Amino acid sequence: MTAFSEQGTATLDLGEDFPEIRDGVRRICADFPQTYWRELDKSEGYPSEFVQAMTDAGFLASLIPEEYGGAGLPIRAAGVILQECHASGCYAAAAHAQMYTMGTLLRHGTPEQKAKYLPKIATGELRLQAFGVTEPTTGSDTTQLKTRAVRDGDHYVIHGQKVWTSRAMFSDLMLLLCRTSPAEQGQKKTDGISVLLVDMREARGNGMEIRKLDAMINHNTTEIFFDGLRVPAENLIGPEGKGFKCILDGMNAERILVSHESIGDGQWFINTAT
Incomplete structure (x- = not known):
């Protein structure tokens, strides 16, 4: 009414x-x-x-x-x-x-990605609770993020840092926003940003470190460091360099x-x- x-x-x-x-x-x-x-x-x-x-x-x-x-x-x-x-x-x-x-x-x-992950997310076998976006020097202007992913054969190699990534210690998977090409090479500020699906079970101790952050509210929030983390190229979500539009469907x-x-x-x- x-x-x-x-x-x-x-x-x-x-x-x-x-x-x-x-x-x-x-x-x-x-x-x-x-x-x-x-x-x-x-x-x-x-x-x-x-x-x-x-x-x-x-x-x-x-x-x-x-x-x-x-x-x-x-x-x-x-x-x-x-x-x-x-x-x-x-x-x-x-x-x-x-x-x-x-x-x-x-x-x-892709159809293969959805078939691989969504049924297990639905049953709780996999937890997709982490969303790596914010960085120490990047808040509301996401286009200024510094975390880089460089293609190396069948993998992306990631270096950088995320902060205020909640539930990272209790998640199996993370959507990670990173730059695959410099901002100045794109026609728009959002060009060159990509989304990778990170299997945190494999990443912990292999180029990814999670540290708990203290906060006034118990929000289980963390900061995450990437130092040479290798993520399979098949884990790219959406077209390379067009990830900003992809994450808006989540945001x-x-x-x-x-x-x-x-x-x-x-x-x-x-x-x-x-």
Whole structure:
């Protein structure tokens, strides 16, 4: 139902859409009370049990197409899942990256890449929770990133550093944004940026080092150093040098999903205060 305020602004009241999803999320969250989250915050731990419960229920595979073992739901449904998590006092940020980073692989990956990774991501056998974008000298202007990937035969050799990469210690795969050619060689600032899918199980100790970063909130965030990490060229997602456009499919979804979490937070604060 659409309504108009006195200022003429249109608002859309969706009501309780996706009621079965909401009920399912609430039932899971009931098993993870505030004491669970307080203890994790105190110990700076990761909510593995919560993430596994959400995986087992199929919620983290909500946006993955059915042909790859997911639910094939629209992004609104994924937003409802995260909103209800936060409205129930849980912390979905520990797992939400899998929902939006998957969009880059789904929309720009080859058929072979999607068949190889998406079914295992859907079941939880593989975790795609890490998104390597921000760098020490690169924040909002992503086009200025310095991490380089140089083609060497059937591999890319990576040197550089990422910061504020959350969940890297608890992820099997990472989407890594890097430069494969200098910015000055492109017609646009975004030219020369590529996306690589890094298998972190193989990369740890073989050219990639992860260090935990201290933060006010227990967000399991890290900095990552690359020193000669070799990544198979077949792990390139999308065309070489056109990766910036590819990651927007993940970043735009991220903004929508995190907004739902914020709405859920507001609901929880109001309900708790009253």
